[in-house]
Amino acid sequence: MVRLEHEVLQSVLKPARYTGGEWNAVIKDHAAVDCTWALALPDVYEVGMSNLGLAILYEVLNRREDIAAERVYAPWTDMEEEMRKRKMPLFSLETKTEISAFDFVGFSLQYEMIYTNVLNMLDLAGIPLFAKDRGEAMPFVVGGGPCVYNVEPIADFFDFFIVGEGEEAIVEVSDAFMAWKREGRPGGRKGFLQRLLDVPGIYVPSFYEPEYDEEGNYRALRPLVEAAKPVIYKRVIRDMDDAISVEHPVVPYMDIVHNRIMLELFRGCSRGCRFCQAGICYRPARERTEENLRKMARGLVDATGYDEMSLTSLSSADYSCLGRLVDDLMADFRDEKVSFSLPSLRIDSFSIDLAHKMQQVRKSGLTFAPEAGTQRLRDVINKGVTEENLMKACGAAFRQGWKQVKLYFMMGLPTETDEDVIGIAELAKKVVDLYTEIKGKRGCKVTISVACFVPKPYTPFQWFGQLPIEEFQRRQQLLKEHITDRAITFNYHDA
Ligand code: SF4
The missing domain is CATH 3.30.750.200 (Transcription Regulator spoIIAA)
Known part of the structure; x- marks a missing residue:
């Protein structure tokens, strides 16, 4: 366990980025579980804490008694300097455990500009950058998120990737790991990675060879073993009402980018803007029912104390019963002064009427x-x-x-x-x-x-x-x- 000295905290700009202990953070005894995940977002705490995808995985994993999931974000440069000076390894927020002691380190890859942060975090954790250099005692380094659809440029740094929506796949990976561990880890790291070839949506780069043409353009991926599928299909949660939602989001002690409840109305987007990767990769559009959303909203307010809720989706104004949902939510929370917002508006008068209604509490x-x-x-x-x-x-x-x-x-x-x-x-x-x-x-x-x-x-x-x-x-x-x-x-x- 890493000791977080008072002196270190006093020398950095925002100590709350590193102290953990937030409301709804889950702390488990690692000796009492069979599988541990460090869920990483390679950006600062304020950005990482605002990511809904990672919050979903945190909750999905921690609902299992035999799994512990903790969070880690990229330290700001002031903290990094202190850590390097003191030879302090990268640690998790919940139990201050060294990241290299986890079974898995899962990076959420949101955009290409943070790739260098991934390498910096691995370096701070003392984990070899290249997957081929990692020994048996090292964690498996996993990638997920939107960048995984085009992951070849960074494939050598990862043991495997989860392609598409990860909440079911991450549990299947954990179960495969625990079975492999119980059986005495047959075949070592490679043995476990081989088992993952049976899990849909998993890409293990070491079982493939990329092919390039004479000009160095990437052409194809050639499987090196029979079990490696030539095409890896993304994972998709079919029924959003069956999908696990975040019920107990971690509430930060400091201001973060999205410091409010995120109520996920639907996934995907039915429009087809030609520049938009999310609109294409998260197809098809899948809505949660209104009843379910009202129940979720009530649970989230009770579990966090927030008085601000964002109705989050790729294009929230396209939710089919948005007008009615907003009316109902406003009625449900009338006496609690909860305000609601949409991250973006459709350019039409309906959206303006809606925004007018929603901003009765606050106007921006x-x-x-x-x-x-x-x-x-x-x-x-x-x-x-x-x-x-x-x-x-x-x-x-x-x-x-x-x-x-x-x-x-x-x-x-x-x-x-x-x-x-x-x-x-x-x-x-x-x-x-x-x-x-x-x-x-x-x-x-x-x-x-x-x-x-x-x-x-x-x-x-x-x-x-x-x-x-x-x-x-x-x-x-x-x-x-x-x-x-x-x-x-x-x-x-x-x-
Ligand atoms: S998410 Fe927004 S930008 Fe992307 S396709 Fe949908 S409407 Fe267009």
């Missing part, structure tokens, strides 16, 4: 995602939104009393021209003018947030390259020059 700005500045480009990306939709939605919002609108766009989408870039500025200006027209005075604020487009695997845009940095910078500058109204704020990422 509205967020829409037209994604592109011209109709031509919105058609290219299959974003079924017109300028008329946006103007109608913003008009409805202004009439209901909103003054702030945030618009999300992407830059560098395939076929984008300067005209499309300037279109973003023009669209924002039209929204500002609409407010003035409706209210007869100025006074609204429009924030446009423009992300640099990253082509994602498994989307129709996967073979389009990303724009060079200089071209992103040129287009950002071009857009900046065309924003002339002070009511518009332009936010963009470092290219």
Whole structure:
């Protein structure tokens, strides 16, 4: 067990990132269980604690008496410095156990930019980076999450991957592990990995060889043993009402990115925006029933004390009974001052009425995602939104009393021209003018947030390259020059 000295905690910016002991955290005696998991999100505590997928796995595993699951996140640079200085290994939040002492270390791979954090965390834990270098006493390093659909670039660092929704597969993996352990670990590490070839949705890179063409382009994966399947199908939870939901989320002592209850309405998305990996990889759309959601909401408020709940999904406004669900939830929690929010709104008047209803307790700005500045480009990306939709939605919002609108766009989408870039500025200006027209005075604020487009695997845009940095910078500058109204704020990422 790692001793977390007072001195260390006093020298870092946010000690609560490392102390654990939060409400609903599960602490088990490792000697009393047969399988231990360190669930890792390779980002800081605030980001990791806001991830619903990992919270589901934490609860699924800890419901089993014979399994203990604990959490670990990437230490911030101040803590890392202390840890390296003191030769303190990476430890879990619950029992401060060294990560290298767990049976499994499961990394949730949310986006490519955190790959280096995975390696840094393995290094801090004293676990060899390459799977082939790990000895018998080392944990199995597992990957899951959206990046696993295109995992070959980092395959050598992992013992295996869980492809798709992991809550059933992770239990099957744990059961296979406990059986292998009971039988005296036949065949060593390789023996266990061989057993995983029978579990659907598991990819064990060491049983495959990637093939490349003469130019170094990846072509295919060739199985090296008979039991390794040539195609690995993602795991999908068929019936969302049977799926385990988080009933006891861990409540942090510090502010985190999503510091509220997340009520998962449905998985998947029935739309087909061509840039969106989640929309394609999490198909099909599967809803929870309204009755179930109301029951879950009650349980979550009682188990946490939160007074804010986000109705979370890829595109929550598409939930088929959303209007009725919101009415019912608001009635259920009328006396408890629980407020509800939707992470994103559909661009239509129905959504505005709904947002108006939901924000009776608290009122904040509205967020829409037209994604592109011209109709031509919105058609290219299959974003079924017109300028008329946006103007109608913003008009409805202004009439209901909103003054702030945030618009999300992407830059560098395939076929984008300067005209499309300037279109973003023009669209924002039209929204500002609409407010003035409706209210007869100025006074609204429009924030446009423009992300640099990253082509994602498994989307129709996967073979389009990303724009060079200089071209992103040129287009950002071009857009900046065309924003002339002070009511518009332009936010963009470092290219
Ligand atoms: S961008 Fe949103 S609406 Fe479009 S496919 Fe993705 S999740 Fe669905």
